[in-house]
Amino acid sequence: AAGLSKIFKGPASVFSKPKIVQAVDRVSLRVWHGETLAIVGESGSGKSTLGRLLLQLLSASEGDVFYEGRNLRQFSTEQMKNLRRDLQIIFQDPFASLNPRMTVEEIVGEPLWLHNIVSGKADRQARVRELLTTVGLPAAFSNRYPHEFSGGQRQRIGIARALASSPKLLLGDEPVSALDVSVQAQVVNLLENLKQQFGLTMIVVAHGLAVIRHMSDRVAVMYLGQIVELASTDDIFDQPLHPYTQALIASAPLLTPGVKRPVPLLQGDMPNPSSMPSGCRFHTRCAYATDECRQVEPPLETVSVNRMVACHRWSELQRDRTSALVPPP
């Protein structure tokens, strides 16, 4: 057949029991084969936790994760091992995530042993050198130690390690936020090239919108453990519907130089996740909050194709904003 869409990973519904902190609360989302999905939110929004739940680095308290349409609960041990090869993570802090006593060859080569990808030391050496070249580092780095490298180089080593098992999906947990601004663009470009080269699916977790604007196809905006808006990257930037998304965009510097959006900036801090606000969780910081907002939790509703938002007032506010931009006759 022609023109069928392929769903690579099925709907992942992830729930978590309220223990002390409900980091992720009844989130459902799909990650499409070959896309880059950004998960954006302030620290404490649950974005990293959600990423780890999707990758099975954490187990969910409730809910299910599907991979290529199959529930992971039904996977055998062997299938789970293969899954671990397919799903890899790049950590935020290249310092903390690399063992200082291991050589680059040992670090990058470890997944090759773990997954029985190489047959011996010479094989591993050759493969590691190849991986280093792939991420733009000299092959000769393989005998050196992490502390000898800059942040950007260490992040490349972390990426080489993540690529070692030939994954299908890469999760970047704030992959460039620990790096100098001048190096960030290089690492973002590298990730984009690798995605093309290996046909990867990517999930990028980020606290700001600036980094993901040019690399993501879709954006999920999280607030206090829930997705409040999910849309294409263009829609998120051109016509954000949720007041929180609008505030995030308005407070991000340099994104739209010269353009002032008629949107209030974020007010106050994020509430402590252990004492969750009633109704809409954003109501304590939202300039548009009403009594309904304080009492009734807005569902994440589908507002158009591939577009979801959780706000009681999105359409009314949208109308007001649009008419405010039209000059009177």
Ligand code: SF4
């Ligand atoms: Fe603001 Fe109400 Fe919408 Fe929540 S539901 S974002 S409080 S307007």
Ligand code: MG
């Ligand atoms: Mg985090």
